[in-house]
Protein backbone atom coordinates (compact mmCIF):
# COMPACT_ATOMS: atom_id res chain seq x y z
CA UNK A 482 0.00 0.00 0.00
CA UNK A 483 1.43 3.37 -1.05
CA UNK A 484 0.18 5.16 2.03
CA UNK A 485 1.58 2.87 4.71
CA UNK A 486 3.63 4.39 7.49
CA UNK A 487 6.67 2.16 7.86
CA UNK A 488 9.64 1.58 10.13
CA UNK A 489 13.12 1.05 8.74
CA UNK A 490 16.12 -0.01 10.80
CA UNK A 491 18.22 -1.23 7.88
CA UNK A 492 20.83 1.47 8.51
CA UNK A 493 21.70 0.15 11.96
CA UNK A 494 23.78 -2.73 10.59
CA UNK A 495 26.98 -1.60 12.28
CA UNK A 496 25.26 -1.46 15.67
CA UNK A 497 22.75 -4.30 15.64
CA UNK A 498 23.13 -7.71 13.98
CA UNK A 499 20.13 -9.44 12.41
CA UNK A 500 20.26 -12.25 14.96
CA UNK A 501 19.82 -9.78 17.83
CA UNK A 502 16.44 -8.71 16.49
CA UNK A 503 15.48 -12.35 15.92
CA UNK A 504 16.52 -13.17 19.51
CA UNK A 505 14.10 -10.51 20.76
CA UNK A 506 11.13 -12.11 19.01
CA UNK A 507 9.94 -14.17 21.96
CA UNK A 508 10.31 -11.34 24.46
CA UNK A 509 8.47 -8.91 22.19
CA UNK A 510 5.67 -11.35 21.46
CA UNK A 511 5.23 -12.03 25.16
CA UNK A 512 4.97 -8.30 25.77
CA UNK A 513 2.44 -7.98 22.96
CA UNK A 514 0.35 -10.83 24.40
CA UNK A 515 0.52 -9.22 27.82
CA UNK A 516 -0.79 -6.01 26.27
CA UNK A 517 -3.60 -7.34 24.09
CA UNK A 518 -4.79 -9.97 26.57
CA UNK A 519 -5.14 -7.10 29.06
CA UNK A 520 -3.39 -9.09 31.76
CA UNK A 521 -0.45 -6.77 32.38
CA UNK A 522 0.16 -3.91 34.79
CA UNK A 523 -2.08 -0.93 34.12
CA UNK A 524 -4.55 -3.00 32.13
CA UNK A 525 -7.44 -0.74 33.21
CA UNK A 526 -6.11 1.79 30.71
CA UNK A 527 -6.16 -0.16 27.46
CA UNK A 528 -9.28 1.33 25.90
CA UNK A 529 -7.10 2.92 23.21
CA UNK A 530 -6.26 -0.46 21.66
CA UNK A 531 -9.69 -0.89 20.06
CA UNK A 532 -10.68 2.75 19.89
CA UNK A 533 -10.18 3.05 16.09
CA UNK A 534 -12.79 0.34 15.49
CA UNK A 535 -14.99 0.63 18.58
CA UNK A 536 -15.22 4.37 19.14
CA UNK A 537 -18.53 5.86 20.25
CA UNK A 538 -20.27 6.81 16.96
CA UNK A 539 -22.82 8.99 18.75
CA UNK A 540 -20.10 11.01 20.51
CA UNK A 541 -18.29 11.23 17.17
CA UNK A 542 -21.24 12.91 15.43
CA UNK A 543 -21.80 15.15 18.45
CA UNK A 544 -18.18 16.27 18.02
CA UNK A 545 -18.74 17.02 14.33
CA UNK A 546 -21.86 19.06 15.15
CA UNK A 547 -20.15 21.06 17.88
CA UNK A 548 -17.23 21.72 15.51
CA UNK A 549 -19.65 23.00 12.89
CA UNK A 550 -21.25 25.35 15.41
CA UNK A 551 -17.88 26.67 16.53
CA UNK A 552 -16.87 27.19 12.91
CA UNK A 553 -20.06 29.14 12.26
CA UNK A 554 -20.14 31.39 15.35
CA UNK A 555 -16.46 31.91 16.27
CA UNK A 556 -13.46 33.69 14.83
CA UNK A 557 -11.24 32.07 17.42
CA UNK A 558 -11.24 28.81 19.38
CA UNK A 559 -9.23 28.65 22.59
CA UNK A 560 -8.27 25.08 23.47
CA UNK A 561 -7.42 24.77 27.14
CA UNK A 562 -5.51 21.70 28.32
CA UNK A 563 -2.07 20.33 29.16
CA UNK A 564 -0.10 17.13 28.48
CA UNK A 565 -2.33 14.48 26.99
CA UNK A 566 -5.18 16.98 26.93
CA UNK A 567 -3.20 19.29 24.66
CA UNK A 568 -0.38 17.75 22.64
CA UNK A 569 -2.31 15.37 20.38
CA UNK A 570 -4.67 18.02 19.07
CA UNK A 571 -1.85 20.47 18.50
CA UNK A 572 0.28 17.82 16.80
CA UNK A 573 -2.58 16.89 14.48
CA UNK A 574 -3.59 20.43 13.56
CA UNK A 575 -0.01 21.48 12.80
CA UNK A 576 0.70 18.26 10.89
CA UNK A 577 -2.47 18.38 8.82
CA UNK A 578 -3.30 22.03 8.23
CA UNK A 579 -1.54 25.05 6.77
CA UNK A 580 1.92 25.73 8.21
CA UNK A 581 0.80 29.27 9.12
CA UNK A 582 -2.72 28.23 10.06
CA UNK A 583 -3.57 31.19 12.27
CA UNK A 584 -1.92 33.75 10.01
CA UNK A 585 -3.54 33.06 6.66
CA UNK A 586 -6.86 34.70 5.83
CA UNK A 587 -10.18 33.29 7.03
CA UNK A 588 -11.25 32.89 3.36
CA UNK A 589 -8.23 30.72 2.71
CA UNK A 590 -8.47 28.79 5.98
CA UNK A 591 -12.29 28.66 6.20
CA UNK A 592 -12.12 27.76 9.90
CA UNK A 593 -11.51 29.69 13.15
CA UNK A 594 -8.05 30.57 14.39
CA UNK A 595 -7.05 28.06 17.07
CA UNK A 596 -4.89 28.91 20.09
CA UNK A 597 -3.82 26.75 22.99
CA UNK A 598 -3.85 27.83 26.63
CA UNK A 599 -3.60 26.17 30.02
CA UNK A 600 -0.34 24.48 29.06
CA UNK A 601 1.76 26.84 31.20
CA UNK A 602 1.21 29.23 34.12
CA UNK A 603 2.41 32.39 32.43
CA UNK A 604 0.32 35.51 32.90
CA UNK A 605 2.21 37.16 30.06
CA UNK A 606 1.05 34.35 27.77
CA UNK A 607 -2.54 34.64 28.98
CA UNK A 608 -2.64 38.39 28.54
CA UNK A 609 -1.06 38.02 25.10
CA UNK A 610 -3.80 35.64 24.04
CA UNK A 611 -6.50 37.93 25.41
CA UNK A 612 -5.02 40.67 23.19
CA UNK A 613 -5.00 38.35 20.16
CA UNK A 614 -8.68 37.53 20.62
CA UNK A 615 -9.52 41.20 21.05
CA UNK A 616 -13.15 41.98 20.37
CA UNK A 617 -13.71 38.95 18.15
CA UNK A 618 -16.24 36.17 18.74
CA UNK A 619 -14.66 33.16 20.36
CA UNK A 620 -15.39 29.80 21.98
CA UNK A 621 -13.51 27.68 24.47
CA UNK A 622 -12.88 23.96 24.58
CA UNK A 623 -11.62 23.14 28.07
CA UNK A 624 -10.09 19.68 28.30
CA UNK A 625 -9.04 17.83 31.44
CA UNK A 626 -9.53 14.14 32.08
CA UNK A 627 -9.13 14.50 35.83
CA UNK A 628 -10.87 17.85 35.83
CA UNK A 629 -8.54 19.02 38.56
CA UNK A 630 -5.29 20.01 36.82
CA UNK A 631 -4.10 23.44 37.96
CA UNK A 632 -2.75 24.89 34.70
CA UNK A 633 -5.92 24.45 32.60
CA UNK A 634 -8.16 25.34 35.58
CA UNK A 635 -6.44 28.72 35.93
CA UNK A 636 -6.62 29.50 32.21
CA UNK A 637 -10.26 28.44 32.16
CA UNK A 638 -11.14 30.89 34.96
CA UNK A 639 -9.63 33.69 32.89
CA UNK A 640 -11.35 32.86 29.58
CA UNK A 641 -14.65 31.92 31.23
CA UNK A 642 -14.75 35.35 32.82
CA UNK A 643 -13.90 36.98 29.50
CA UNK A 644 -16.73 35.07 27.79
CA UNK A 645 -19.22 35.89 30.55
CA UNK A 646 -18.34 39.57 30.46
CA UNK A 647 -18.81 39.63 26.72
CA UNK A 648 -21.88 37.47 26.21
CA UNK A 649 -23.50 37.15 29.65
CA UNK A 650 -23.43 33.96 31.67
CA UNK A 651 -26.09 32.09 29.70
CA UNK A 652 -24.74 32.84 26.23
CA UNK A 653 -21.18 32.25 27.41
CA UNK A 654 -22.22 28.75 28.50
CA UNK A 655 -23.18 28.02 24.89
CA UNK A 656 -19.63 28.83 23.81
CA UNK A 657 -17.94 26.56 26.32
CA UNK A 658 -17.30 22.91 25.50
CA UNK A 659 -15.93 20.77 28.31
CA UNK A 660 -14.09 17.51 27.65
CA UNK A 661 -13.64 15.57 30.87
CA UNK A 662 -14.48 12.47 32.89
CA UNK A 663 -18.08 11.30 32.62
CA UNK A 664 -18.75 11.69 36.36
CA UNK A 665 -15.79 12.90 38.42
CA UNK A 666 -13.76 16.06 38.92
CA UNK A 667 -14.28 19.78 39.45
CA UNK A 668 -14.64 20.45 35.71
CA UNK A 669 -17.47 17.93 35.45
CA UNK A 670 -19.36 19.51 38.37
CA UNK A 671 -18.83 22.97 36.93
CA UNK A 672 -20.00 21.83 33.47
CA UNK A 673 -23.15 20.23 34.90
CA UNK A 674 -23.91 23.29 37.02
CA UNK A 675 -23.43 25.73 34.13
CA UNK A 676 -24.92 23.38 31.50
CA UNK A 677 -21.93 23.35 29.17
CA UNK A 678 -21.93 20.85 26.35
CA UNK A 679 -19.68 18.04 27.52
CA UNK A 680 -17.61 15.36 25.88
CA UNK A 681 -16.31 12.29 27.62
CA UNK A 682 -12.77 11.04 28.11
CA UNK A 683 -13.34 7.30 28.51
CA UNK A 684 -12.24 5.85 31.87
CA UNK A 685 -10.01 3.29 30.23
CA UNK A 686 -8.03 5.73 28.07
CA UNK A 687 -5.17 7.57 29.79
CA UNK A 688 -4.39 11.17 28.85
CA UNK A 689 -1.36 10.46 26.68
CA UNK A 690 -3.30 7.83 24.71
CA UNK A 691 -6.41 10.00 24.27
CA UNK A 692 -5.80 11.86 21.02
CA UNK A 693 -8.43 9.81 19.16
CA UNK A 694 -11.14 10.55 21.73
CA UNK A 695 -13.03 13.86 22.03
CA UNK A 696 -9.86 15.20 23.70
CA UNK A 697 -8.13 15.46 20.34
CA UNK A 698 -11.02 15.10 17.97
CA UNK A 699 -13.03 18.25 18.76
CA UNK A 700 -10.19 20.73 18.17
CA UNK A 701 -9.00 18.70 15.18
CA UNK A 702 -12.52 18.79 13.69
CA UNK A 703 -12.76 22.55 14.22
CA UNK A 704 -9.54 22.95 12.21
CA UNK A 705 -11.29 21.36 9.24
CA UNK A 706 -9.35 18.08 9.20
CA UNK A 707 -11.11 14.86 8.22
CA UNK A 708 -11.85 12.80 11.34
CA UNK A 709 -13.11 9.77 9.42
CA UNK A 710 -9.82 9.44 7.55
CA UNK A 711 -7.87 9.88 10.77
CA UNK A 712 -9.78 7.02 12.38
CA UNK A 713 -9.42 4.89 9.23
CA UNK A 714 -5.68 5.39 9.37
CA UNK A 715 -5.60 4.42 13.03
CA UNK A 716 -7.70 1.34 12.26
CA UNK A 717 -5.22 0.36 9.56
CA UNK A 718 -2.34 0.89 12.01
CA UNK A 719 -4.20 -1.31 14.50
CA UNK A 720 -4.70 -4.09 11.92
CA UNK A 721 -0.98 -4.09 11.17
CA UNK A 722 0.10 -3.95 14.81
CA UNK A 723 -2.25 -6.71 15.92
CA UNK A 724 -1.94 -9.11 13.00
CA UNK A 725 1.35 -8.89 11.14
CA UNK A 726 4.02 -11.43 12.06
CA UNK A 727 6.96 -10.12 14.10
CA UNK A 728 9.31 -9.91 11.10
CA UNK A 729 6.90 -7.58 9.24
CA UNK A 730 5.34 -5.85 12.22
CA UNK A 731 6.73 -2.33 12.36
CA UNK A 732 5.42 -1.48 15.83
CA UNK A 733 6.94 -4.66 17.29
CA UNK A 734 10.22 -4.17 15.45
CA UNK A 735 10.50 -0.59 16.68
CA UNK A 736 9.86 -1.76 20.25
CA UNK A 737 12.51 -4.47 19.79
CA UNK A 738 15.17 -2.24 18.26
CA UNK A 739 14.89 0.59 20.79
CA UNK A 740 15.16 -1.93 23.65
CA UNK A 741 18.22 -3.53 22.03
CA UNK A 742 19.86 -0.12 21.80
CA UNK A 743 18.93 0.69 25.40
CA UNK A 744 20.54 -2.55 26.53
CA UNK A 745 23.68 -1.61 24.58
CA UNK A 746 24.03 1.52 26.67
CA UNK A 747 22.11 4.11 24.71
CA UNK A 748 20.11 6.23 27.12
CA UNK A 749 18.53 8.84 24.85
CA UNK A 750 16.28 8.46 21.84
CA UNK A 751 16.33 11.56 19.71
CA UNK A 752 13.28 11.97 17.51
CA UNK A 753 14.22 14.09 14.51
CA UNK A 754 12.03 15.70 11.88
CA UNK A 755 12.77 17.77 8.77
CA UNK A 756 9.38 19.50 8.61
CA UNK A 757 8.53 22.28 11.10
CA UNK A 758 4.89 21.16 11.01
CA UNK A 759 5.92 17.84 12.57
CA UNK A 760 7.41 19.51 15.66
CA UNK A 761 4.38 18.83 17.86
CA UNK A 762 4.24 15.18 16.86
CA UNK A 763 7.60 14.98 18.62
CA UNK A 764 6.21 16.81 21.64
CA UNK A 765 3.29 14.37 21.78
CA UNK A 766 5.70 11.43 21.38
CA UNK A 767 7.89 12.71 24.22
CA UNK A 768 5.00 12.64 26.67
CA UNK A 769 3.88 9.24 25.39
CA UNK A 770 7.26 7.60 25.89
CA UNK A 771 8.51 9.72 28.78
CA UNK A 772 5.51 9.14 31.03
CA UNK A 773 5.10 5.52 29.96
CA UNK A 774 8.69 4.35 30.37
CA UNK A 775 10.52 6.79 32.59
CA UNK A 776 9.99 5.19 35.99
CA UNK A 777 11.66 2.97 38.57
CA UNK A 778 14.88 4.71 37.49
CA UNK A 779 14.61 3.08 34.07
CA UNK A 780 13.80 3.98 30.50
CA UNK A 781 15.20 5.69 27.44
CA UNK A 782 14.98 9.44 27.72
CA UNK A 783 12.87 10.75 24.83
CA UNK A 784 14.25 13.93 23.30
CA UNK A 785 13.67 15.66 19.99
CA UNK A 786 15.27 17.94 17.45
CA UNK A 787 13.87 19.94 14.54
CA UNK A 788 16.18 19.64 11.56
CA UNK A 789 17.91 21.06 9.75
CA UNK A 790 17.34 23.95 12.23
CA UNK A 791 18.99 22.24 15.17
CA UNK A 792 21.93 20.92 13.13
CA UNK A 793 23.19 24.47 13.61
CA UNK A 794 22.84 24.30 17.37
CA UNK A 795 22.65 20.69 18.58
CA UNK A 796 24.39 19.22 15.53
CA UNK A 797 27.85 19.35 17.06
CA UNK A 798 26.75 17.41 20.11
CA UNK A 799 24.85 14.79 18.14
CA UNK A 800 27.83 14.26 15.84
CA UNK A 801 30.58 14.39 18.37
CA UNK A 802 29.46 14.73 22.00
CA UNK A 803 28.81 11.99 24.59
CA UNK A 804 27.79 8.85 22.70
CA UNK A 805 24.56 8.34 24.64
CA UNK A 806 21.92 8.50 21.92
CA UNK A 807 20.35 6.99 18.88
CA UNK A 808 18.20 8.89 16.43
CA UNK A 809 14.77 8.11 15.00
CA UNK A 810 14.00 10.20 11.94
CA UNK A 811 10.43 11.05 11.00
CA UNK A 812 10.67 11.17 7.22
CA UNK A 813 7.78 12.78 5.34
CA UNK A 814 8.28 11.18 1.94
CA UNK A 815 6.17 13.55 -0.18
CA UNK A 816 5.89 17.09 1.16
CA UNK A 817 2.63 18.98 1.03
CA UNK A 818 4.22 21.70 -1.07
CA UNK A 819 7.32 21.67 -3.20
CA UNK A 820 9.01 24.77 -4.58
CA UNK A 821 11.56 24.68 -7.38
CA UNK A 822 14.85 26.62 -7.25
CA UNK A 823 15.09 28.91 -10.26
CA UNK A 824 18.17 29.67 -12.35
CA UNK A 825 19.65 33.16 -11.93
CA UNK A 826 21.74 34.72 -14.68
CA UNK A 827 24.51 36.02 -12.43
CA UNK A 828 24.77 33.13 -9.91
CA UNK A 829 26.24 35.46 -7.30
CA UNK A 830 25.03 33.20 -4.49
CA UNK A 831 26.56 30.17 -6.20
CA UNK A 832 23.29 28.23 -6.10
CA UNK A 833 22.79 27.68 -9.81
CA UNK A 834 23.99 24.12 -9.42
CA UNK A 835 20.63 23.55 -7.71
CA UNK A 836 18.55 25.24 -10.41
CA UNK A 837 15.62 23.08 -11.42
CA UNK A 838 15.84 21.07 -8.19
CA UNK A 839 13.05 21.17 -5.65
CA UNK A 840 13.50 22.49 -2.12
CA UNK A 841 12.43 19.07 -0.90
CA UNK A 842 15.19 17.40 -2.89
CA UNK A 843 17.64 19.61 -1.00
CA UNK A 844 15.90 18.79 2.31
CA UNK A 845 16.08 15.06 1.59
CA UNK A 846 19.75 15.35 0.63
CA UNK A 847 20.35 17.05 3.98
CA UNK A 848 18.44 14.26 5.70
CA UNK A 849 20.32 11.47 3.95
CA UNK A 850 23.68 13.16 4.39
CA UNK A 851 22.97 13.74 8.08
CA UNK A 852 21.89 10.14 8.63
CA UNK A 853 25.20 8.93 7.16
CA UNK A 854 27.23 11.46 9.14
CA UNK A 855 25.48 10.60 12.41
CA UNK A 856 25.87 6.89 11.71
CA UNK A 857 29.59 7.48 11.12
CA UNK A 858 29.62 9.37 14.41
CA UNK A 859 28.22 6.28 16.18
CA UNK A 860 24.63 7.46 16.40
CA UNK A 861 22.49 4.57 15.14
CA UNK A 862 19.79 5.84 12.80
CA UNK A 863 16.25 4.52 12.65
CA UNK A 864 13.61 5.86 10.31
CA UNK A 865 9.85 6.12 10.35
CA UNK A 866 8.62 6.79 6.83
CA UNK A 867 5.44 8.83 6.52
CA UNK A 868 4.21 8.83 2.90
CA UNK A 869 2.28 12.10 3.21
CA UNK A 870 1.05 14.60 5.77
CA UNK A 871 -2.57 13.52 5.61
CA UNK A 872 -5.13 12.18 8.08
CA UNK A 873 -4.77 8.54 7.07
CA UNK A 874 -1.02 8.57 7.65
CA UNK A 875 -1.31 10.50 10.92
CA UNK A 876 -3.86 8.02 12.29
CA UNK A 877 -1.41 5.23 11.53
CA UNK A 878 1.48 7.12 13.04
CA UNK A 879 -0.39 7.75 16.30
CA UNK A 880 -1.36 4.10 16.57
CA UNK A 881 2.08 2.83 15.61
CA UNK A 882 3.73 4.83 18.39
CA UNK A 883 1.05 4.00 20.96
CA UNK A 884 1.15 0.28 20.34
CA UNK A 885 4.95 0.17 20.24
CA UNK A 886 4.97 2.14 23.49
CA UNK A 887 2.79 -0.37 25.34
CA UNK A 888 4.90 -3.27 24.10
CA UNK A 889 8.17 -1.47 24.77
CA UNK A 890 7.14 -0.61 28.35
CA UNK A 891 6.37 -4.23 29.12
CA UNK A 892 9.72 -5.31 27.61
CA UNK A 893 11.37 -2.77 29.91
CA UNK A 894 9.51 -4.15 32.90
CA UNK A 895 7.51 -1.10 33.94
CA UNK A 896 3.82 -0.30 34.12
CA UNK A 897 3.49 1.79 30.94
CA UNK A 898 0.11 3.18 31.94
CA UNK A 899 0.71 5.06 35.17
CA UNK A 900 2.67 8.24 35.95
CA UNK A 901 3.23 8.37 39.72
CA UNK A 902 6.27 10.66 39.40
CA UNK A 903 4.21 13.55 38.07
CA UNK A 904 2.62 14.09 41.48
CA UNK A 905 5.81 15.23 43.28
CA UNK A 906 5.99 18.71 41.79
CA UNK A 907 2.24 19.12 42.22
CA UNK A 908 2.19 18.46 45.94
CA UNK A 909 5.16 20.82 46.48
CA UNK A 910 3.41 23.51 44.43
CA UNK A 911 0.15 23.07 46.35
CA UNK A 912 2.03 23.24 49.64
CA UNK A 913 3.80 26.45 48.63
CA UNK A 914 0.52 27.92 47.40
CA UNK A 915 -1.04 27.27 50.79
CA UNK A 916 -3.71 24.89 49.49
CA UNK A 917 -5.81 23.61 52.41
CA UNK A 918 -4.56 20.24 53.62
CA UNK A 919 -0.89 20.95 52.80
CA UNK A 920 -0.06 23.07 55.89
CA UNK A 921 2.60 20.80 57.34
CA UNK A 922 4.48 20.41 54.02
CA UNK A 923 4.18 24.17 53.51
CA UNK A 924 6.28 24.90 56.59
CA UNK A 925 8.83 22.20 55.77
CA UNK A 926 9.31 23.34 52.17
CA UNK A 927 9.39 27.06 52.91
CA UNK A 928 12.42 26.48 55.14
CA UNK A 929 14.25 24.88 52.23
CA UNK A 930 13.73 27.74 49.78
Ligand SMILES: O=P(O)(O)OC[C@H]1O[C@H](O)[C@H](O)[C@@H](O)[C@@H]1O
Nearest residue numbers: 564565566625626627630688903
Ligand atom coordinates in the same frame (compact mmCIF):
# COMPACT_ATOMS: atom_id res chain seq x y z
O1 LIG B 1 -6.28 15.79 31.42
P1 LIG B 1 -5.74 16.14 32.76
O2 LIG B 1 -6.33 15.30 33.84
O3 LIG B 1 -5.89 17.61 33.04
O4 LIG B 1 -4.20 15.83 32.77
C1 LIG B 1 -3.28 16.48 31.98
C2 LIG B 1 -1.91 15.88 32.13
O5 LIG B 1 -1.38 16.18 33.38
C3 LIG B 1 -1.02 15.21 34.31
O6 LIG B 1 -0.24 15.74 35.31
C4 LIG B 1 -0.43 13.92 33.75
O7 LIG B 1 0.86 13.64 34.11
C5 LIG B 1 -0.61 13.78 32.27
O8 LIG B 1 -0.57 12.40 31.95
C6 LIG B 1 -1.89 14.40 31.79
O9 LIG B 1 -2.02 14.21 30.42
